[in-house]
Amino acid sequence: MSRSNVVERLVEGLKRLEYRGYDSAGVAITTDNLIDRRRAAGKIINLEAELAKNPLNGNKGIGHTRWATHGEAHAHNAHPHSSDKVAIVHNGIIENFADLKKDLQEKGHTFESETDTEVVVHQITDFLTTNNDPLLAVKQTLKKLHGAFSLVIIFKEYNDLMICTRSGSPLVLGYSEEDIYVGSDALALAAWTQDLVYLKEKDLAVIKDEGQHFSVTIYDEQDIIVERPHHQSRLNIDAVNKGSYNHYMLKEIYEQPFVIGETFNSLVENSTHVPHVIRETLTQLPLAEVNRIAIIACGTSYYAGMTAKYWLESYAKISVDVDIASEFRYREPLITQYDLVIFISQSGETIDTLSALRLVKEQNVKVASILNMPESSMARESDYVIQTQAGPEIGVASTKAFTCQLLTLAMITLQAAHAKGHLSTKKLEEELNTLLHLPSKILNVLQHDEAIQEISKQFVEKRDVLYLGRGTNYPIALEGALKLKELSYIHAEAYPAGELKHGPIALIDHQLPVVVLAPYDKWFEKTLSNVQEVIARGAYVVAITDTKGAALFKNQGMKNTHIIEIPIENHMLVSPIAYSIPMQLLSYYTAYFKGTDVDQPRNLAKSVTVE
Numbered sequence: 272m273s274r275s276n277v278v279e280r281l282v283e284g285l286k287r288l289e290y291r292g293y294d295s296a297g298v299a300i301t302t303d304n305l306i307d308r309r310r311a312a313g314k315i316i317n318l319e320a321e322l323a324k325n326p327l328n329g330n331k332g333i334g335h336t337r338w339a340t341h342g343e344a345h346a347h348n349a350h351p352h353s354s355d356k357v358a359i360v361h362n363g364i365i366e367n368f369a370d371l372k373k374d375l376q377e378k379g380h381t382f383e384s385e386t387d388t389e390v391v392v393h394q395i396t397d398f399l400t401t402n403n404d405p406l407l408a409v410k411q412t413l414k415k416l417h418g419a420f421s422l423v424i425i426f427k428e429y430n431d432l433m434i435c436t437r438s439g440s441p442l443v444l445g446y447s448e449e450d451i452y453v454g455s456d457a458l459a460l461a462a463w464t465q466d467l468v469y470l471k472e473k474d475l476a477v478i479k480d481e482g483q484h485f486s487v488t489i490y491d492e493q494d495i496i497v498e499r500p501h502h503q504s505r506l507n508i509d510a511v512n513k514g515s516y517n518h519y520m521l522k523e524i525y526e527q528p529f530v531i532g533e534t535f536n537s538l539v540e541n542s543t544h545v546p547h548v549i550r551e552t553l554t555q556l557p558l559a560e561v562n563r564i565a566i567i568a569c570g571t572s573y574y575a576g577m578t579a580k581y582w583l584e585s586y587a588k589i590s591v592d593v594d595i596a597s598e599f600r601y602r603e604p605l606i607t608q609y610d611l612v613i614f615i616s617q618s619g620e621t622i623d624t625l626s627a628l629r630l631v632k633e634q635n636v637k638v639a640s641i642l643n644m645p646e647s648s649m650a651r652e653s654d655y656v657i658q659t660q661a662g663p664e665i666g667v668a669s670t671k672a673f674t675c676q677l678l679t680l681a682m683i684t685l686q687a688a689h690a691k692g693h694l695s696t697k698k699l700e701e702e703l704n705t706l707l708h709l710p711s712k713i714l715n716v717l718q719h720d721e722a723i724q725e726i727s728k729q730f731v732e733k734r735d736v737l738y739l740g741r742g743t744n745y746p747i748a749l750e751g752a753l754k755l756k757e758l759s760y761i762h763a764e765a766y767p768a769g770e771l772k773h774g775p776i777a778l779i780d781h782q783l784p785v786v787v788l789a790p791y792d793k794w795f796e797k798t799l800s801n802v803q804e805v806i807a808r809g810a811y812v813v814a815i816t817d818t819k820g821a822a823l824f825k826n827q828g829m830k831n832t833h834i835i836e837i838p839i840e841n842h843m844l845v846s847p848i849a850y851s852i853p854m855q856l857l858s859y860y861t862a863y864f865k866g867t868d869v870d871q872p873r874n875l876a877k878s879v880t881v882e
């Protein structure tokens with residue numbers, strides 16, 4: 272809500288939210304007893320083209336960029352949705368929309384989209400027609416909605432009013448001298464205001480033009496007027512640009528030596544001085560007392576958690592369970608006061624992970640979160656927050672955030688092992704020294720960029736690719752397969768190399784490339800035998816290994832094998848981080864040569880805030 276035209280700012284803010292989805296976008300304004308809107312399928316650039324053709328002006332408006340849930344990615348399903356009385360933008364899912372829609376249709380309402388959102392529009396319109404009270408109509412509607420949602424509503428006949436509310440999905444208010452902003456993420460507002468108020472669960476805010484100024488009244492779940500604290504945002508939008516790189520993803524891959532170093536520095540005092548002192552962020556974790564650690568995450572973050580299981584069990588002798596958040600939250604998990612539950616999320620907003628976190632907190636168990644976004648819902652709701660220093664990650668496929676998560680988990684492992692008495696101070700110092708030098712090792716791996724480009728060219732025409740790894744590199748193989756799928760749309764699967772003979776070996780023929788992660792570690796000999804098995808069946812193998820491993824591969828005179836030699840010594844904490852880099856480059860270049868949309872692959876969103 273502003274004293275000047277808001278449309279350009281709405282579009283600018285939406286661009287910063289495009290990581291939430293890019294299936295369609297739209298804006299609507301309310302002015303002089305009129306609601307007007309522009310919408311377009313696809314990315315925000317299409318909305319900009321629409322606005323260039325048919326400009327829109329107004330001082331009070333709403334905007335949305337969509338990740339399709341109910342209804343295809345067409346303009347008619349794009350938000351804002353509107354009736355002759357209201358327009359709405361919505362994040363989340365209205366789970367009982369089908370029942371509400373049926374009732375409303377029986378009352379004569381006609382729908383123009385397949386979305387769940389449109390029932391909110393018609394439900395508010397329905398109440399408004401009878402009671403002529405916008406606030407009451409919204410409150411009555413909210414009582415009927417099931418699911419997780421945040422909503423912002425403007426009214427045709429009440430141009431001085433905007434109502435917003437959240438239940439499950441996040442919503443933040445931004446205050447500036449002139450204007451009031453509302454967004455589902457502080458990043459969307461960062462260009463205009465740092466003065467933020469995060470709405471609490473089930474809060475409803477009424478923003479009103481009082482003539483001389485704008486007022487904001489917040490009602491809590493009990494319908495009582497409340498004050499919520501103001502926060503000063505420290506987000507810096509200048510950090511978000513591509514530089515000279517073709518894609519954000521490549522830039523982010525190349526930033527890894529720096530951000531890994533930054534993450535290390537954030538966890539260790541005076542990182543270049545010996546002996547190293549681990550900072551309170553980690554020492555305050557109750558690691559000495561815990562019997563068990565549960566790690567919960569989604570997507571790439573989940574694979575970081577899987578890697579940590581190998582580390583924590585080996586170094587700290589703590590039993591670790593790793594769960595996918597959407598499974599954990601619905602399977603009546605057993606968590607006790609003696610457990611530490613660690614959540615991992617780049618965004619801190621993934622709804623499945625956030626809901627799992629809330630489930631654990633309801634049981635009065637302490638939670639620690641490893642997050643890249645300090646101003647996120649999970650950061651606000653966790654007992655301990657360990658922030659990675661990856662910086663804004665724009666490419667939808669996670670790269671630098673993943674390796675920073677791994678480094679953080681490696682540090683937690685060392686702290687836990689030391690706290691439990693399984694790692695002497697001298698050994699701890701040696702391990703920290705190894706991690707201190709990780710950035711130069713990553714730089715070394717990045718020098719294989721060109722060799723990986725050549726292999727990627729051969730992957731472009733493939734239909735399937737199989738990834739194999741053992742131990743700590745099994746989750747990295749999983750991550751490699753996920754990256755290839757999401758970026759190049761080539762079907763890829765990862766298996767623990769030892770499991771190959773129990774099924775996937777049936778897939779192998781001369782068409783199938785097999786990527787094998789094989790550092791010279793305790794699993795190497797076994798992996799080498801598995802590679803022989805796939806070569807014997809005609810597969811083409813890309814082996815990623817170190818100098819010792821490469822010599823042994825060559826020794827065995829393997830046919831059809833392309834070796835990428837990464838000349839760094841094998842180390843249990845270093846190897847999975849280092850081997851993530853070729854996985855990232857392989858999927859980046861395969862997608863690049865195939866010509867897919869690397870930074871915004873089809874159907875995906877960076878942060879999935881619906882179930």
Ligand code: G6P
Nearest residue numbers: 569570571572616617618621669
């Ligand atoms: C989405 C993204 C993935 C990411 C996952 C978890 O699916 O496309 O790249 O790994 O969400 O996200 P989080 O922000 O919780 O780490």
